[in-house]
Amino acid sequence: MPLKILFITHKFYPDIGGIEVNSEILALQFHAAGHEVEMLTWTAASGDKEFPFKVIRQPNRAMLFNAHRWADVVFENNPSLRLSWPALFFRKPIVVALRTWINRMDGSIAWQDKLKVQWLKRASGVIAVSDAIRKRCWPAAIVIGNPYRNTLFKVIAGTERSKDFVFMGRLVSDKGADIAINALKILADKGIRKSLTIIGNGTEQTKLEQMVTALRLTEQVTFTGALSGEKLVQHLHQHQYLLVPSIWEEPFGNVALEGMACGCLPIVSDGGGLPDAVGKAGLVVKRGSVDALADSLAHLLGSSSLELELRNAAPEHLKSHEPQKVAEEYLKVIEKAVTTLK
Numbered sequence: 190m191p192l193k194i195l196f197i198t199h200k201f202y203p204d205i206g207g208i209e210v211n212s213e214i215l216a217l218q219f220h221a222a223g224h225e226v227e228m229l230t231w232t233a234a235s236g237d238k239e240f241p242f243k244v245i246r247q248p249n250r251a252m253l254f255n256a257h258r259w260a261d262v263v264f265e266n267n268p269s270l271r272l273s274w275p276a277l278f279f280r281k282p283i284v285v286a287l288r289t290w291i292n293r294m295d296g297s298i299a300w301q302d303k304l305k306v307q308w309l310k311r312a313s314g315v316i317a318v319s320d321a322i323r324k325r326c327w328p329a330a331i332v333i334g335n336p337y338r339n340t341l342f343k344v345i346a347g348t349e350r351s352k353d354f355v356f357m358g359r360l361v362s363d364k365g366a367d368i369a370i371n372a373l374k375i376l377a378d379k380g381i382r383k384s385l386t387i388i389g390n391g392t393e394q395t396k397l398e399q400m401v402t403a404l405r406l407t408e409q410v411t412f413t414g415a416l417s418g419e420k421l422v423q424h425l426h427q428h429q430y431l432l433v434p435s436i437w438e439e440p441f442g443n444v445a446l447e448g449m450a451c452g453c454l455p456i457v458s459d460g461g462g463l464p465d466a467v468g469k470a471g472l473v474v475k476r477g478s479v480d481a482l483a484d485s486l487a488h489l490l491g492s493s494s495l496e497l498e499l500r501n502a503a504p505e506h507l508k509s510h511e512p513q514k515v516a517e518e519y520l521k522v523i524e525k526a527v528t529t530l531k
Contacts, residue, residue, distance in 0.1 A: 196227065197269050224520075260281055262281060319465040321464075372483040376483055435460060455467050
């Protein structure tokens with residue numbers, strides 16, 4: 190049965206980020222499945238893309254009420270109370286996807302977080318993007334992992350993988366690029382000289398470049414700056430392994446899926462949703478430990494059987510994160526919420 194789905198996302202294209210990308214993927218898939226979609230977002234700029242659904246940017250109060258009145262069901266792609274509060278005046282089913290933690294960056298619980306928890310109690314269905322999010326934020330949630338852009342991130346036949354490790358992400362302390370550099374130094378001291386490409390930019394870039402110089406790794410470590418689209422895909426295809434040594438507990442870790450889809454074997458920290466993101470197709474190491482990462486890399490590099498086992502698991506793991514498959518799981522929850530309320 191075709192539904193009128195009001196899709197709420199705090200940020201959307203042309204903003205760049207995990208929620209923005211996932212919102213675009215899911216909204217397009219809901220539309221492709223035959224449902225009517227209208228989107229509410231605070232992102233003002235419209236960019237160059239055109240979408241087959243209505244995007245209402247920075248709505249006023251009247252727009253919010255009209256959109257909620259129109260809908261058969263409201264879907265919040267992460268709680269966004271400034272856009273969803275009119276639901277209090279309409280008896281419409283609400284489904285909320287939890288894409289990140291319900292707390293502040295330092296782990297504290299603010300009044301906004303307490304309000305989000307109360308809001309979730311009104312929801313007809315709650316989805317968590319990883320089991321870690323479910324356990325900490327909403328134990329009754331249904332776990333559905335994130336999709337990835339499989340039309341962009343995919344293996345290109347005939348590409349020569351002449352480089353070893355690649356890191357991609359913001360160059361800030363909680364992403365662990367310094368841990369990757371220090372682990373590379375430990376390997377080099379053991380006579381295992383490998384290359385590392387660091388893709389991204391951020392406030393820690395100068396500090397990281399100075400670290401590379403001090404550790405005498407300038408011939409092994411390359412900084413590319415931020416990359417996106419086809420250029421990013423081309424760089425990923427030059428590498429064998431993807432390092433995701435985040436100190437912060439990532440809610441999921443789309444970067445691991447993207448690297449895996451381009452043929453890189455992901456090595457990730459054990460915090461948050463990263464283990465869910467790689468499943469049985471990646472190596473999981475102790476979060477925040479340089480020695481643990483170096484030891485795991487040395488073990489992997491010396492074990493062709495382990496590498497083959499992990500790589501063989503990738504196709505099936507990626508299949509479960511294809512946009513159509515993930516959207517189908519979301520729609521099951523949404524359709525059940527509509528049926529139950531009736």
